[in-house]
Amino acid sequence: MANPGKGTTAVVRHQTDTAVAATPAPNNDGSSTATSSTGTDVPLAALAATAVPRHRSLWTDAWRRLTKNRLAVVGLIIVVVFIVMATFAPLLAPYTQAEVVDVRLARQGPSWLWPFGLDQNGRDIWSRTLYGARVSLLVGVVSQIIVLAIGVPVGMVAGYKGGNIDNLLMRFVDVFYAVPQLLLVMIFLNLFGPGLFNIFLGIGLVSWVTIARLVRGTSLSLREAEYINAARVSGAGDRYILLRHLLPNSLTPIIVAVTFGIPTAIFTEAALSFVGVGINPPQASWGQMVGVGTDTGLVQASPHILLFPIAAIGFTMLGFTFLGDGLRDALDVRTKE
DSSP, rough: OOOOOOOOOEEEEOTTTTEEEEEEETTTTTTTEEOOOTTEEEEEHHHHHHHHHOOOHHHHHHHHHHHOHHHHHHHHHHHHHHHHHHHHHHHHOOTTOOOBSSSGGGTTTOOOOSSOOOOTTTTTTTHHHHHHHHHHHHHHHHHHHHHHHHHHHHHEEEEEHHHHHHHHHHHHHHHHHHHHHHHHHHHHHHOOOOOHHHHHHHHHHHHHHHHHHHHHHHHHHHHHHHHHHHHHTTTTOHHHHHHIIIIIHHHHHHHHHHHHHHHHHHHHHHHHHHHHHHSOSOOOOOOHHHHHSSTTTTTHTTTTHHHHHHHHHHHHHHHHHHHEEEEEEHHOOOOOO
C-alpha cells in the first residue's frame, strides 16, 4: 500500500472483506496511526497485518504438507532416482544389458571397475540393474494407464447410476476380486505367451477392480451432493456431470491408488519373471535376475548376484510406499497443519 500523504484517506480491507476508512496522523515518535470509522486510533502497521493472505490452492497446500513429511520426501527422492536410472540407462550403463564383459571373470565380486560385480555369464550387474529399472518403470506406468482406463469409468458409472447397473457391475468386479490377481496374470501369460506387452495387458486387465471399487465408493458419496443436484436441475447430462464434477472430485483417491499400484505392478512383474513366465532373456529384469541368483551354489558362492536386484526391488517399493502414504495425508483436506 502506498504511503498516504497528509490529509488523504487510506482504505484498509480486513479478512471480513469490510472496508475501513482510516485517516493517518503522525505521532511525536514518528510512527503513524489511523482513525477508523469507529473513532478508535489504530496503528497502520497493525491494520496492514490484518490484510487477507493470498489464497492458496489445494495442490499448493498439499505440496507444502508433503514436503513437511520426512518419510514422504525420502520416498520422493528414491522414486526420482529410480526414474532417472530407468530413463537414462543407456547413458549411465557402461555396457548393454546382454553384453558379456569377460566370461573368464564370471561371478566376479564387486570392485571399483564393476561396482555390482559380474553375473554367472560375465555380464555387468550394474548395467543390467539399470536396464531392469526401465522394464519395471514401463510395467508400472503402462499397466496403471490400463487400470485407469477400465477401472475409473466402471467405478464412476456404477456409483453414479446405482440400482441394477451398480449391482451388475459390482458383481462382475467381485468375481475378479475373489481370484488372486497374480494367479490370473499367470493364466493370461500361459495362454498368450510371455513378453513385455502381454505383461502390460495381463496386469492391467486384472488389477483394475481395486480402483473401480474405490472410485465407486467416492461416486456414491458425491452423487447426492448439492452441486450435483444443481447440475441436474440446470439440465446437465450424465456425461457432463461425470466428467466435470465426479471425476475432478475423485482425483485425490485416484492419485493415491496409482501411487500404490505402481510398486504392486513392479512386484508382480518381478514375481512373474522369477518363475520364468515374465520377461524373456536376454532382456534384463529384476525378477529374472533374482531367479538366476537363487540357483544352487550361487547364493553361497556369489551372493552379490542375488543381493543387488533384491535391493533394487526393495528400495523401489519402499520409495513408492513412503510417497503414497505422504500423498494420502497431504491430499486429505481434513489433515491439520
